[in-house]
Amino acid sequence: MFKMWWEIKGHLEVKNNKLYIGGKSSEYLAKKFGTPLYVLNINRVKENYLRLYYSLQKYLKRQLVILYSVKANSSLALLRVLKNLGAGVDAVSPFEVFLAKLSGFDKEEILFTGTSVSNEDMILIGRKAKINIDSLSQLERYAKLAKRYGFDKKISIRVNPEKGAGFISDCITAGKEAKFGIPKKDIFFAFKRALELGLQPIGLHQHIGSGILAQDLNIFLKAAEAILNLAGKLKKKFNLEFEFIDLGGGLGIPYKSSQEVINLEKFGKNLGETIEKIASKANLGNFDLYLEPGRYIVGDAEVLLVKVVDVSKKYVNEIGVNAGFNILDRPARYKTYHEIVNASRVKGETKLYRISGNLCESGDVFNETKYKLRKLPFIKEGDILAILNAGAYGLTMSSNYNLRPRPREIMIDKNKVKIIRERETFNELIATQRR
Numbered sequence: 259m260f261k262m263w264w265e266i267k268g269h270l271e272v273k274n275n276k277l278y279i280g281g282k283s284s285e286y287l288a289k290k291f292g293t294p295l296y297v298l299n300i301n302r303v304k305e306n307y308l309r310l311y312y313s314l315q316k317y318l319k320r321q322l323v324i325l326y327s328v329k330a331n332s333s334l335a336l337l338r339v340l341k342n343l344g345a346g347v348d349a350v351s352p353f354e355v356f357l358a359k360l361s362g363f364d365k366e367e368i369l370f371t372g373t374s375v376s377n378e379d380m381i382l383i384g385r386k387a388k389i390n391i392d393s394l395s396q397l398e399r400y401a402k403l404a405k406r407y408g409f410d411k412k413i414s415i416r417v418n419p420e421k422g423a424g425f426i427s428d429c430i431t432a433g434k435e436a437k438f439g440i441p442k443k444d445i446f447f448a449f450k451r452a453l454e455l456g457l458q459p460i461g462l463h464q465h466i467g468s469g470i471l472a473q474d475l476n477i478f479l480k481a482a483e484a485i486l487n488l489a490g491k492l493k494k495k496f497n498l499e500f501e502f503i504d505l506g507g508g509l510g511i512p513y514k515s516s517q518e519v520i521n522l523e524k525f526g527k528n529l530g531e532t533i534e535k536i537a538s539k540a541n542l543g544n545f546d547l548y549l550e551p552g553r554y555i556v557g558d559a560e561v562l563l564v565k566v567v568d569v570s571k572k573y574v575n576e577i578g579v580n581a582g583f584n585i586l587d588r589p590a591r592y593k594t595y596h597e598i599v600n601a602s603r604v605k606g607e608t609k610l611y612r613i614s615g616n617l618c619e620s621g622d623v624f625n626e627t628k629y630k631l632r633k634l635p636f637i638k639e640g641d642i643l644a645i646l647n648a649g650a651y652g653l654t655m656s657s658n659y660n661l662r663p664r665p666r667e668i669m670i671d672k673n674k675v676k677i678i679r680e681r682e683t684f685n686e687l688i689a690t691q692r693r
């Protein structure tokens with residue numbers, strides 16, 4: 259039979275016209291654990307991690323370190339697995355740092371890259387993570403705090419290179435319109451100032467954006483070339499030894515059939531060879547190469563299962579499900595496409611549908627927008643729908659809007675299924691309020 263574009267052997271499969279995740283029937287999981295339900299297939303996470311790691315490491319003469327970006331998915335069970343695989347962590351808030359520590363990561367394995375960073379933030383993370391400086395103001399303030407509290411003199415500095423890339427403008431994090439990092443024109447001053455302040459810059463970082471696919475990989479490669487050349491000049495001018503150069507995250511995954519999977523073999527070769535060429539020409543020594551992927555590691559490894567609770571012919575075929583943008587915000591926030599599969603009837607005669615959430619907002623739909631109906635096989639009440647590619651920026655961007663609890667999350671590990679996060683209760687939702 260015809261394959262669906264999203265089928266992945268051992269991960270997402272169709273058997274008897276029903277959707278299976280990691281060998282388990284979605285309908286069975288939905289019934290056993292309740293819906294809405296996040297289903298994380300950790301086997302897929304491992305595959306993604308190892309594929310990325312080896313495709314680049316084999317072209318490098320230095321150590322590649324993958325700092326997993328916790329903001330994509332902050333489940334403890336996931337972090338523990340990544341720790342065992344040898345990953346480090348990219349953290350953006352004090353609590354992300356605390357979570358990384360709780361999962362077993364050491365200070366040396368955690369890089370804190372904040373923005374609008376307060377002194378309070380820096381005091382909280384000071385002894386728990388390496389720090390990546392985002393602005394000249396932060397640099398001055400960190401130097402003072404480091405003296406006062408005895409924090410590390412070693413720092414990394416984030417540069418904002420001139421050109422970014424990403425799936426929408428708000429996910430492009432480099433260039434004149436982006437708030438992040440120190441503008442390239444000020445970077446020599448930043449290093450000079452860091453040295454004057456008694457700090458020791460040992461890292462150089464950039465992150466150009468998120469959701470970068472094949473057509474934009476060239477921008478990533480050019481940016482990698484640029485940061486290495488910049489590191490070479492900085493090293494020469496200030497006589498530095500870089501311990502690491504961090505290219506950030508951003509590698510995308512296909513959310514719809516027209517988007518291509520990144521050809522990692524080719525990408526790894528291009529990137530690895532470029533890096534080694536410049537590193538040797540610029541005499542950059544034996545620095546580690548860091549990457550900070552989030553989406554690439556977890557994006558396609560998790561599925562959100564929801565139940566069809568209301569089927570009505572209104573002005574369009576309106577399908578009401580038992581979750582809303584509080585559970586998965588990406589379609590509503592970014593008008594972005596997530597594949598929706600009828601897990602109870604993967605193929606069949608199709609109709610145009612709007613898949614609507616249970617929040618009291620017109621924009622609460624899982625289609626790209628409320629105007630774009632989705633062609634899906636016949637849907638009836640009680641069907642289980644699977645929203646694919648929900649692993650990155652799914653649960654981490656969820657909320658309690660409309661006083662709805664966050665859902666359960668389960669993990670499939672080889673053949674076993676376990677609950678890794680409980681559904682929130684009413685009491686938990688109001689726990690911080692004074693009565």
Ligand code: LLP
Pocket residue numbers: 327329330348371429431465467468469506507508509550551552553554588650651
């Ligand atoms: N490093 C830094 C400094 C970042 O700011 C980010 C993401 C990453 C790494 C990881 O990027 P990734 O490899 O996952 O693309 N909420 C949006 C994505 C925002 C990304 C923010 N920064 C979404 O749902 O698509």
